[in-house]
Amino acid sequence: MSKLLTIATTVKDWQVAEIAALAEHYTVRLASELKDEDFPNVEILYGWKNEFADQFLTHGYDSLRWIQVQFAGVNHLPSEILSDDNIRITNMSGIHAIPIAETVFGYILNQYRHLHLYKTRQASNTWQAEADHRSLTNKKIIVFGAGNIGREIARLAQAFGMTTIGVNTSGRSVEYFDTTLDTDTALAESSDADIIVNVLPATSATNHIFNQSFFARQTAQPIFINVGRGNAVVDEDLITALDNNFLSYAALDVFDDEPLTNNHPFWQHQKIDVTPHMTGQVEHFADETYKIFHANIVDI
Numbered sequence: 001m002s003k004l005l006t007i008a009t010t011v012k013d014w015q016v017a018e019i020a021a022l023a024e025h026y027t028v029r030l031a032s033e034l035k036d037e038d039f040p041n042v043e044i045l046y047g048w049k050n051e052f053a054d055q056f057l058t059h060g061y062d063s064l065r066w067i068q069v070q071f072a073g074v075n076h077l078p079s080e081i082l083s084d085d086n087i088r089i090t091n092m093s094g095i096h097a098i099p100i101a102e103t104v105f106g107y108i109l110n111q112y113r114h115l116h117l118y119k120t121r122q123a124s125n126t127w128q129a130e131a132d133h134r135s136l137t138n139k140k141i142i143v144f145g146a147g148n149i150g151r152e153i154a155r156l157a158q159a160f161g162m163t164t165i166g167v168n169t170s171g172r173s174v175e176y177f178d179t180t181l182d183t184d185t186a187l188a189e190s191s192d193a194d195i196i197v198n199v200l201p202a203t204s205a206t207n208h209i210f211n212q213s214f215f216a217r218q219t220a221q222p223i224f225i226n227v228g229r230g231n232a233v234v235d236e237d238l239i240t241a242l243d244n245n246f247l248s249y250a251a252l253d254v255f256d257d258e259p260l261t262n263n264h265p266f267w268q269h270q271k272i273d274v275t276p277h278m279t280g281q282v283e284h285f286a287d288e289t290y291k292i293f294h295a296n297i298v299d300i
Contacts (some may be wrong), residue, residue, distance in 0.1 A: 002027045009047025009070040010286045012026035075202040096280035101152035103279040107251035137161035145199035146174040189219040215241035221248040230255035242271040
């Protein structure tokens with residue numbers, strides 16, 4: 001059977017045609033067209049779907065040589081594939097910074113300006129203003145993860161007149177952050193932020209770092225936003241922190257297990273907004289991701 005190049009991310013028709021022309025020695029197939037017996041013949045994979053983990057491990061990945069994932073992290077891939085020296089893995093680090101940062105401020109402004117309440121009241125023709133609208137000016141935001149996404153969040157925060165605190169491994173200075181802290185110091189000492197944002201990747205060092213000890217130290221009843229990875233949060237401790245007013249609200253886009261199970265308590269909690277791992281999505285997503293894939297595929 002011919003070698004397969006499988007497309008498993010958002011693409012446009014002209015991009016599929018161009019890929020087929022560039023990869024003339026491959027059969028190009030969309031992920032939706034794959035059959036079980038195709039998996040051992042996939043050599044190039046443009047995009048990743050969570051269900052591929054079981055399918056590749058069950059049916060084999062003998063031919064697999066390159067995976068171009070459509071996101072910044074690669075933690076969704078099976079450890080067997082990640083550790084295989086015959087498989088090159090490339091990511092899309094950097095392209096998600098703007099839409100993720102914009103969504104973070106969507107969460108924040110929705111709460112600070114009570115926009116969600118007014119939408120609810122509109123349905124019942126209720127003319128009632130809240131008394132405690134808040135401004136972002138002079139508020140303190142701490143961002144765990146001072147890479148591309150963190151810097152874009154900090155840039156927007158400074159435009160709103162906020163104090164920006166960045167967190168990275170070493171505490172080195174980073175553009176758009178008024179102050180930077182190393183991770184251990186931030187976890188042990190930060191307690192007066194108005195907004196806490198996690199954009200850290202999933203590693204052994206970030207596992208369960210947002211726990212009861214961290215939440216219980218918070219003195220300003222901050223908003224907690226997780227657009228990094230779900231492994232960083234102890235779910236039960238987050239709920240306890242909200243119930244005991246250590247936190248005022250949580251916006252969660254990433255979870256330990258995705259999709260979030262139907263019976264998970266996050267769904268029904270009045271102080272939590274759940275979004276389905278969508279903060280990096282944008283209308284020109286296919287164009288931005290294809291630029292990176294195209295640059296890589298011309299070398300095959």
